[in-house]
Structures are given as C-alpha cells and as structure tokens.
Amino acid sequence: MYTTGTAFLEALHERGVRHLFANLGSDHPAIVESMEEAKAASREVPALITCPNEMVALSAAQGYAQVTGQPQAVLVHVECGTQALAGAVHNVAKARVPVLIFAGASPFTQEGELRGSRNEFIQWIQDVHDQRGIVRGYTRYDNEIRTGRNVKQLVYRAMQIACSDPKGAAYLTGAREVMEEEVPRVELDAGQWQAIAPCALPEQGLQALIADLAAARHPVVVTSFLGRSAAAVAELVKLVERLAIPVIESVPSYVNIPADHPMYLGNQWNAPRQNETLAAADLVLVIDSDVPWIPLVNRPSEDARVYYIDVDPLKEQMPLWYIPSRQVFRADAATALAQINAGLAGVALDADLVAARRERVTALHRRRDELLRAREVAGETITPAYLAACVRDFIDDDTIVCNEGISNYEAIIDHLGMRRPGSMIASGGGSLGWNGGAAIGVKLAHPDKTVVAMCGDGSYMFTVPSSVHWMARRYATPFVQIVFNNGGWKSPKLSTLAVHPDGYASRSSDLGVSFDPPADYAGIAAAAGGALALRVSRPEALRDALAQAFAAVRGGRSAVLDVQLDPL
Template sequence: MYTTSTAFLDTLQAHGVTCLFSNFGSDHPALIEAIAEARSAGRSFPRIITCPNEMVALSCAQGFAQATGEAQAVLVHVECGTQALAGAVHNAARSRTPVLIFAGMSPYTQHGERKGSRNEFIHWLQDVQDQPGIVRGYMKYSNEIRSGANAAQIVSRALQIATSDPKGPVYLTGTREAMEEEATPADLAMDHWRPLSPRALAGRDVDEIAEALDVAKRPVVVTSYLGRNPAAVDALAAFCAATGAGVLEASPAAMNFPHADPHYLGNYWNDPKQNEALAQADLVLVIDSDVPWIPMVNQPAADATIFHIDVDPLKQAMTLWHIAAKASFEADAETALNQLLAKLGEPDATNANERTRRWAALHEARRSRLDEDAADAGKLTTAMVTAALRRHAGEDALILSEGITNYGIIADHVAPALPGTFFASGGSSLGWHGGAAIGMKLAHPGRDVVAITGDGSFMFSVPSTVHWMARKYATPFLTVVLNNGGWNAPRFSALAVHPDGYASRANDLDLSFDPAPDYGLIAAASGGSFHRKVTRPDELETALGQAFHAIRQEGRAAVLDICL
C-alpha cells in the first residue's frame, strides 16, 4: 500500500535529498515499513544512515549540507528525540543550514480506531502539549503532516523554505495514524518548489556604494560566511583585484578568501585589541557577517563609512544587534559583488594599485609573524601543529575547525586557498565537528576530511557514536585533538571580566579534565580507529604520516591526541 510515509520518502528523493540521518523509535512503524517495501521493490529513496545519537545525526546533516549546499533530512523519535537534537539545533539555525527535521508524535487514538493507534505505555508518556514548541524558536518553518493527501506538498514547502535565503532548518511532525494512512502518489511539478532566486541590490543602492568606493582611499571588506557559496569567493577576489580593497574575516565560518592573496589582512575572533587594518579603513563593506567586530575592543574609525550587505541584514533572530551602517541591504553576496563590478567598469588603476600596495604591506608583515609562530620552539604549539597538518593534508582537504580558544590560530595556519575547504559550525554549541566530518565524508568520499578540535569539544561530540558510524559507513576522517587539559574558554571569559578577581588568583577553577580521558582509546573501542598520543615536537611528523595512512590506505578513522 502506498502510504503517507511512502509519499514522504518519495518527496525527499524528488528534491535531491541524499541521506536521511535516522534515530528510529516507536512512532516510526509506517516509515520502517515503507523503507522495507521500497527496498523490496527496488525503488529509490534517500540513503538511511543510522545515528545512535540525535545531535550527531543533525550535525551529520549540517556537515553534508555545508559541504554541498544541498538540504539533507533527519528523522528522530517524538519529543524525546527532538530534545536530544540538543545544541545541534542552535548550530543549524545560526549557520543558516538547510535541514529538514522530521519527528513522529504520539498516536492520537487509543482504542484501535486507526491503524497505528496507541499500543505501548510510552505513547501516553510522550504525549506533550506543544512538541514543535521545543524547537520553534530555531526553525524557519514548522508544520504537522496530518494526511497523506497533501504530505508531498507540505514536505516540498518545507524544503523550499529551508533552501531559500536566509536558509535554515525546518521541522515537521506526524502521528503514527497519519503516517500509516493510504495515499495517492503526487504528481509534483518540481519547478513550483524551487528556492527563491538570489536577491540583488537595487540600482540606486549599487550607485551609492560605487560612488563611495570611488572616493575611498582605504576600503576594506569584512565577512564571516560569504564563502558558504564558493562562487562568491571568486566574485570577492575579482572585486578586490579590481578595486584594491582589503579583506578581513570576522570569526570566519567558511573559506571566504584565499589567504595567500595580498589583499587578505587576516581574521579576528575574541581578540581583546583593535585590529590595525579595520582602524585604518575609511570605507568598510560588511558582507555576510553576524558579528563583524566586538565594539568594546575593536571597531572601525568613527569617521569611516560603513555599508552592510547580507542575506539576513536585520538579524531578526537576535534580540540585540546593531552596527553603525550608513545603509544595510538584503542581497546575495555573489550577486551584489558582480553588480558592483559591472557598475565600476574599469576602476582607476592608480587608485587601485595604491590601495593594493597599502594592504600588501600589512599582508606581508602578518605572513612573517605567522611563519615565526609556526617555527619549532621546542614544544608543541597550536601554530606548529596546524602548519604541519596543512602540509600533510594538501589544499583540497576539507578542514573542520572547532578549536574554540584556538580558532584564530587554526584559521591562520590552515590558511585555506580553495573555496569550500574550511568550515566552522557557524554557531556556538560544541560537538559539531564529529558528525559534520561524517556528513562531509559522505558528501565527498574521495577527499580527505580533517576535524581540528579541543579536548572539551571532542567530549561534546559524542565520539563513541561518531566513530561507530565512521566504521559502519566507511567514512574515515582524521580528528586532531588540541589537548590543553580542560576548558580554557570559560577561564578566558572569567579573566576578561575579572582580570584582578579571585579567579585570577585561584589554582583551581573546576575547568580541568584531570584525570584525563584517553581520547584515542574511546575512538578505537567504538570504531577501531587508529590513535596515537603526541607529547613531543619530534613525534609530530611521524604521527601525522601514520594518521593520514590510516584514513587513506586503511580506510579507518584516526585520532591524534596532541598534548599542547
């Protein structure tokens, strides 16, 4: 029988969803039956990826979508599984990643009135007043599938909303009775459900920005996630080559600009100091950034002209947000940059060359500092480790960064050159890297995937689930644990607010992981992963060689526990 569940699977397939990252429960008999029936009939449907932890499932879907731009789907168990999605919901929302989450609901009948009626005691315990309310504040759209008659339309609408800018997660539910209901296959006109086309700047807005650029002496672009669209990276590079504008990254969540380009001026995160290039800029073009600077310690000059172009310029999901922009525009970065290039035509070469020389001098000074930082100082440092890792990985490896207090150093020394090769979660809930690495490896099985993480975020990632999945689904990747013995981020936060307080003098702030877990053994026990602890600089090269041999030749994941 063709059911609502069959329609659900068929619609995901029609929209190009590759994987359904699944944590099944008692609310899913109809879906389990529909999957078994489709396999028996040889009918295509999204690949089922079993995920023993829901947060890992959503992180997998987020990673796959970040690496491809294609929406993926997650299936969880009623309100229990919805809550177990945990911080991954925050990450998917803040990173504006298109993901469809489907959760069952407790049956609405109890005497056998409908197929799927309540027959287990948990069906009463899992009956809550507002299940979608658990995640509603993070979703672009939520709805309940009540009938097979329009299930395909509801799923299509959800995916259309998820994949239209600003992109984001959507949440659907369905009771057992609804998912068991007989349905008629829908004749979907897929053109009716395409995401909205990228938004362009209005002509007068192009004119205003172009006029300001024409007279600026020191223009700078600040971005955080422009590179989620790889084509926008090429557009920004062309824009900078034509105008001589410099580029700064504020807490980058993507590869936004090639680090070797002389217009690249570096990145900043929570640095408690004024950025030199930002202070020098007389025109700042903020493109796709949630936090372009932290005004307490770092901001443009008071007389700088600021324009803001973003897929989400109002930041309506944030209760407090403001930058002193002369004007803000809702537009797609690639489209807007190409509009500006077309308007500028052939800019004044003398002016562009003068700008380029200014920024190139800062670029070279920065490069020299980074080379010194990466040199062997007789001890393991994040800079040395990341620079060595970059040499082994190569330019086309997919690098995931969740190093928290080491974010800036990692970005500096990974120094990505190619669009679509560097990623952060885009949010602030830790544990994203493990599932995301599996999702990215599923998306690009022929490429190396490397996750760089702190020891705290490694623990958050549910490594037992992650490494079991890596073995089951043949998604070997390398995890580099930057082990500093505990949580440094809360320590830095406390000392930033109370530099001379009791915490500054305390020997123990309850933030250490002592006695330390054996992170490599956790991975080995769960998935047979290669593992090695590195305690001295002279061990690093050999350990990296062994780890890359494991993921490339042996087909198993690897964990390097590096004691900084």
C-alpha cells in the same frame, strides 16, 4: 500499501535528499516498513543512516549540506528525540544551513480505532502539549502532517522555505496513525517549488556604493561566511584586486578569500585589541557577517562610511543587534558583488591611489605572513601554531577541514592557510560538538576527499565520540580527528579573566574547567569504531604521528590524534 510514510520518503528523494540520518523509535513503523518495501521493489528512497545520537545525526546532515548546498533529512523520535538534537539545532539556525527534520508524534487513538493506535506505555508519557514548540525558535518552518493526501506538498513547502535565504531548518511532525494512512499517489512538478531567487542590490543604492568605493582612500571589506558560495569568493577576489581593498575576516566559518592572496589581512575573534586596518578605514563594506567586530574593543572610526550587505541584515532572531550603517541591503553576496564589479567597469579610478594602496596592503600581508612563519618553530612543547603548521604539510587540494578549534580557531586558520573555497568549514554557531558528525556528513558527500576534524579536548567530548566513530566505521566515512588537548575548557577561563583580570579567579589554580584526570580520547574512538588511536606530547614525534594518521585514513580507517599542548 502506498501510505503517508511511502509518500513522505518519495517526496524527500524527489527534493534531492539522499541520506536520512535516523534515530528510530516507536513512532516510525510506517517509515521503516516503507523503506523495506522500497528495497523489495527496487525503488529509490533516501538511504537510512543509523545514528545512535541525535545531535550527531543533525551535525552530519549539516556538514553534508554545507559542502554540497543540498539539504538532507534527519529522523528523530517524538519530543524526546527532538530535545536530544540539542545544540545542533542552534548551529543549523545560526549558520543558516538547510535541513529537514522529521519527528513522529504519539498516537492520538488508544483503542485500536486506526492502524498505529497506542500499544506501548511510552506513548502516553511522550504525549506533550507543544512538541513543535521545542524547536520553534530555531526553525524557519514547522508544521504537522495531518493527512497523507497532501504530505508531498508539505515536504516540498518545507524544503522550499528551508532552502530560501535566510536558510535554515524545517521541522515536521506526524502521528503514527497519519503516517500509516493509505493514500493515493500524488505527482508534483518540482520546478514550481523552487527556493526564492537571490536578491540583488537596488539600483540607487548600488550606484551610491560604487561611487563611495571608487572615491575611498582607505576602504576595507569585512566578512565571515561569504565563502559558502564559491561564486561569491570569485567576485570578491575580482573586486579587491581591481581596487586594492584589504579583506579582514571576523569569526570566519568558511574560506572567504584565499589565505595567500595579497589583499588578505587575517582573521579576528575575541582578541581584546583594535584592528588597525579597520580603525584607519574611511569606508567599510561588510558582506555576510553577523559580528563584523566587537564594539567594546574593536570598531571602525565614527567617520567611516559603513555599507552592510547580508541575506539577513536585520538579524531578526538576535534581540540585541545593531551596526550603524550608511545603507543596509538584503542581498545575496555573489549577486551583489557581481553588480558592483560590473558597475565599476565603467568608472574612472585614481590609478596612483589604487597603486599606492596595493603596495601598502601587499606589504602588510607579507609582514603578517612573516610573523606567522616565525611562530611555527618547534619548541620544547607543542604549540597550536606548530601543530597546525605540521598538519598543513599533510593536506592537499582534495582535503576538507572541519574546524571546531574554539580557543584555537585563529591559530588553525592562520597556520593552515587554506586557499580553496569549501576547503574549510566551521559550525557557524556556538554549540560545541559539531565537528565529528559534520566530518561524517562531509565524507558521505565527498567520499573521494580526505576529511580532517580539528577540535579542542572539550569540543571532542561534546561530539559524542562513541557514536561518531561507530558510524564512521559502519558507513565507511573515515576521517582524521586531531584533538588540541590543553587539559580542559580554556575558553571559559579566558572569558572569566577578561572580565575579572585581577579578581579571585585570576589567582585560582582550579576554576572547574580542567579535565583531570584526563580521558583517553583516542581510546574511545578505537573502542567504538576501530579507529587508529595515537597520542603525542613531544614536538619531535608529531610529524610521524600525523603521517600514520593520514595514511590510516587514506587507507579507509579513521584516526584520532590526541595532541598534548601546554596545560591550562
């Protein structure tokens, strides 16, 4: 039979979905049957990737989409599976990554009126009032499949919205009876369901921005996720080289500019300090950044002219958000920067001003690099800087890093010094546990690449490592996972001390954030997925352990390296 389930799978494949990250349940017989029928008929449908945990499933789909731009799909079990997606839904929403999520729904008949009618007790318990409402605050689109006669149109529309800026997740549900419905075939023209075209800067605003950029004495660019587009990185490099503009990254989730570029002046996270370059700026161009600075401790001067360019400049899902700006533009970064560069080609610049600024910024870049290298010296214990610097020696241009270092984000970015767009990604959100699933998705997308996941011990446990490493072995997606193990949750401790530096918590040795006794992190991966399990606590043993880990992964076996840092 040609059913709604069959048409649904066909629609996914037609829209470029090659992997269906699935946690199957009693609501999926039509899809399981259709997949098996497709195998027998040698018809292409998305490959089923069995995911024992739903958050891992969505994290894997996110990682795949982040490095390819091509959304994949996730299949979960009714409202229970929807809730088990957990914080991955938050990450996809905040990172604006396109993914389609499908969840079945409890059958709506109970006496055999239609194929798929209720036949298990759980189908009464899992019947809830508003299943779509569970994730509605995090999705760009949600709908219920009520008939298979237009299921392809619904899938195409869901994907069109998910892939249009600001991108995000689409969520569809369908009851068993609907998915079992026998329906006629429908053929759609995919060319009529494209994502919206990238937005450009309006001409008047463009000319004002170009004039201010050309006249500024101390301009600066601030960005966070411009690097999701390699074209945007190329245009940014062209702009900052032409005008000698320094670039600051704020909580970056991508490689936005090569780390060795002389106009790059580093990244900033939660450090309670004023960035001197930002404070001295007379013009600030913010491109693709949700949090370009934290006003309580770091901000541009009140006299600085701020221009804001983003695909989501109003941040409509953030109730409290504002950055006073001279002009705000909803525009695609690559498109906007190409417009700016083209406009500047006909503008006469003050050559002496640009040359002096280039010399000054290059000196700052060089000085920063010297300070970073000084921190990489081995001491009595392993520091985050030394660990990241040692990892740097084992990665190459065919390596992709999934960075979930949390309190060590900045150290990882500083000391890996990634140069190629797409060579490092982060979750873009605030729900921990992304890196393991993301590494699987990245490896599925690029089986020829070496994939490295870097995380804290807390974020390692959030990844559900038993599921992650079982999947890595089953689907031949080996990766190196490096655990920055400081014995607990460092970030909550830092947050408490930032608000109460001299309070009771500052004098306590146990704030409820330590992991004592420690878990055998590497051992979990070995037991679940046959990973090489390594633990190192001395600097002199680190490089040998890294060599073993990378050799194992390049030979087809995952490796987990538990690195003991100074404890909390």
